[in-house]
Amino acid sequence: MHTPRHGRLIGASLGPGDPGLITRRAWAALQSGARWAYPVKRAEESSYALAIVRRGGLAVPDDAEALVFPMTHDANLLARAWTRAATRCVELLAEGRDLVFLVEGDASTFATFGHLARAVRELAPGVAVETIPGVPSFAAAAARTGVTLAEEDETLAVIPANYGVAVIDRLLDEFDTLVLMKVKPRIDEVVTLLEQRGLLASSRFVERVGAPDERLVDDLASLKGTTVNYLSLMLVQNPRRTRDDTPRQRGCRPRRAKVASATEMTQEPEREQEKAGTS
Amino acid sequence: MHTPRHGRLIGASLGPGDPGLITRRAWAALQSGARWAYPVKRAEESSYALAIVRRGGLAVPDDAEALVFPMTHDANLLARAWTRAATRCVELLAEGRDLVFLVEGDASTFATFGHLARAVRELAPGVAVETIPGVPSFAAAAARTGVTLAEEDETLAVIPANYGVAVIDRLLDEFDTLVLMKVKPRIDEVVTLLEQRGLLASSRFVERVGAPDERLVDDLASLKGTTVNYLSLMLVQNPRRTRDDTPRQRGCRPRRAKVASATEMTQEPEREQEKAGTS
Numbered sequence: 001m002h003t004p005r006h007g008r009l010i011g012a013s014l015g016p017g018d019p020g021l022i023t024r025r026a027w028a029a030l031q032s033g034a035r036w037a038y039p040v041k042r043a044e045e046s047s048y049a050l051a052i053v054r055r056g057g058l059a060v061p062d063d064a065e066a067l068v069f070p071m072t073h074d075a076n077l078l079a080r081a082w083t084r085a086a087t088r089c090v091e092l093l094a095e096g097r098d099l100v101f102l103v104e105g106d107a108s109t110f111a112t113f114g115h116l117a118r119a120v121r122e123l124a125p126g127v128a129v130e131t132i133p134g135v136p137s138f139a140a141a142a143a144r145t146g147v148t149l150a151e152e153d154e155t156l157a158v159i160p161a162n163y164g165v166a167v168i169d170r171l172l173d174e175f176d177t178l179v180l181m182k183v184k185p186r187i188d189e190v191v192t193l194l195e196q197r198g199l200l201a202s203s204r205f206v207e208r209v210g211a212p213d214e215r216l217v218d219d220l221a222s223l224k225g226t227t228v229n230y231l232s233l234m235l236v237q238n239p240r241r242t243r244d245d246t247p248r249q250r251g252c253r254p255r256r257a258k259v260a261s262a263t264e265m266t267q268e269p270e271r272e273q274e275k276a277g278t279s
Numbered sequence: 280m281h282t283p284r285h286g287r288l289i290g291a292s293l294g295p296g297d298p299g300l301i302t303r304r305a306w307a308a309l310q311s312g313a314r315w316a317y318p319v320k321r322a323e324e325s326s327y328a329l330a331i332v333r334r335g336g337l338a339v340p341d342d343a344e345a346l347v348f349p350m351t352h353d354a355n356l357l358a359r360a361w362t363r364a365a366t367r368c369v370e371l372l373a374e375g376r377d378l379v380f381l382v383e384g385d386a387s388t389f390a391t392f393g394h395l396a397r398a399v400r401e402l403a404p405g406v407a408v409e410t411i412p413g414v415p416s417f418a419a420a421a422a423r424t425g426v427t428l429a430e431e432d433e434t435l436a437v438i439p440a441n442y443g444v445a446v447i448d449r450l451l452d453e454f455d456t457l458v459l460m461k462v463k464p465r466i467d468e469v470v471t472l473l474e475q476r477g478l479l480a481s482s483r484f485v486e487r488v489g490a491p492d493e494r495l496v497d498d499l500a501s502l503k504g505t506t507v508n509y510l511s512l513m514l515v516q517n518p519r520r521t522r523d524d525t526p527r528q529r530g531c532r533p534r535r536a537k538v539a540s541a542t543e544m545t546q547e548p549e550r551e552q553e554k555a556g557t558s
Contacts, residue, residue, distance in 0.1 A: 020411075021302045024300070024335075108426065110429050110430065110433075132300075133418040146408075147387065151389065151394065153441060158434070159434040
């Protein structure tokens with residue numbers, strides 16, 4: 001008797017928008033003959049992840065399957081959508097063919113794939129899952145704007161902006177670089193905070209990095225009162241951060257001293273050099 | 280009269296070790312006819328970055344140039360090495376040919392490329408610099424171990440382990456996932472801290488992720504008293520983290536409540552599900 005064997009569930013990270021940032025392994029998975037599944041917010045709606053591979057020149061297979069993940073905070077609606085998506089994945093995997101799930105950005109970083117994989121394994125514990133990591137949006141945003149996320153003994157924190165300005169204010173003293181994800185609902189108050197702290201010049205706003213309608217904004221004050229895209233983030237650096245409140249461990253020097261000693265460039269403020277650093 | 284034009288300086292991120300994680304754009308840059316430069320710790324020593332592209336099947340061009348970046352905390356030695364490397368880059372760029380600098384991991388995340396680009400621009404302000412972002416080691420480590428770095432409203436911090444256990448102890452209460460880079464000199468005390476806090480089961484150790492001698496360790500206690508490689512990190516999660524000390528903003532629910540509501544899976548502890556999540 002034939003025992004059907006489930007296909008593998010593959011989470012293929014595509015990077016945040018530029019099809020050039022798809023890894024060779026994800027590119028191969030897309031062309032492996034595996035069935036494609038991709039997330040949409042509503043039925044019949046376009047998929048951001050699918051648009052990335054289209055821009056890369058790949059044709060979308062006729063049997064590619066859209067899975068609906070609604071943008072809602074309603075726990076019941078969400079739970080039903082997850083169950084439906086996972087059930088459909090298990091049906092497809094039961095055909096024995098691998099299923100490659102398209103993920104924008106990196107599959108482990110603010111993505112839906114972890115959820116989906118857990119829900120699938122709950123329904124079908126034997127399913128093999130493979131995660132292909134990718135370029136996170138904040139790494140692509142850093143490269144585009146010439147910001148260095150962390151060097152040597154620096155520290156990096158990545159939080160949704162929804163934590164609010166009190167938390168952001170505190171973390172600015174603790175981290176060299178703070179990445180604020182999903183800034184849309186908080187844009188005005190975050191810009192006001194950065195103004196008050198004198199950090200506008202060392203902050204960058206990046207929307208839809210790597211997509212054709214990418215937007216890079218250096219003058220963050222100009223964003224006040226405007227509506228930005230959901231796929232936007234801020235890179236905030238605090239060049240005046242001191243580490244007096246943390247133990248000065250071996251090799252953990254403050255940013256400015258380190259840069260001066262390592263490169264003997266003390267004439268210009270470091271932020272000016274960084275702005276000129278990449279294009 | 281012919282005015283020589285400098286080539287572009289391209290920082291090509293290669294990901295942390297698996298040549299499959301090189302992006303299509305970095306792959307194309309390597310084969311664009313640009314001259315290659317790659318970092319070594321000592322003259323004549325092998326290069327980790329170069330080994331990644333070799334494993335990918337690319338032949339190293341005869342005129343590829345090694346640049347020495349010594350592993351030292353001696354500021355004078357470092358400054359001289361940086362000046363020498365930047366000077367050599369400017370000489371090569373003056374030939375008019377693009378120069379692609381090979382970077383392991385992501386060029387903006389604990390990499391040498393930001394330094395190098397600043398030093399080159401200091402010597403030759405007109406040089407165009409392009410940064411090709413890549414997969415950071417911690418994203419690859421998360422994919423390999425099935426750890427989700429951040430979901431929905433979770434928070435992520437990435438710090439060198441050298442900050443010491445007092446800082447790590449505090450950050451474990453503030454972040455859902457804490458990535459400890461360069462754990463080698465601190466391995467014993469960090470493992471002891473995780474034992475004391477009951478977090479060994481939700482922590483993973485990853486060494487040389489994606490390389491042929493990659494090592495994944497789930498039983499962190501077994502690392503005590505051993506010597507680990509310099510290219511190693513820990514992913515630490517605190518499933519018992521509460522957010523009582525931070526304002527509960529819209530959409531910022533604690534991890535366990537969120538998972539339960541979103542997937543209706545309340546039978547098993549979440550960490551068990553995550554461990555089974557990917558392979």
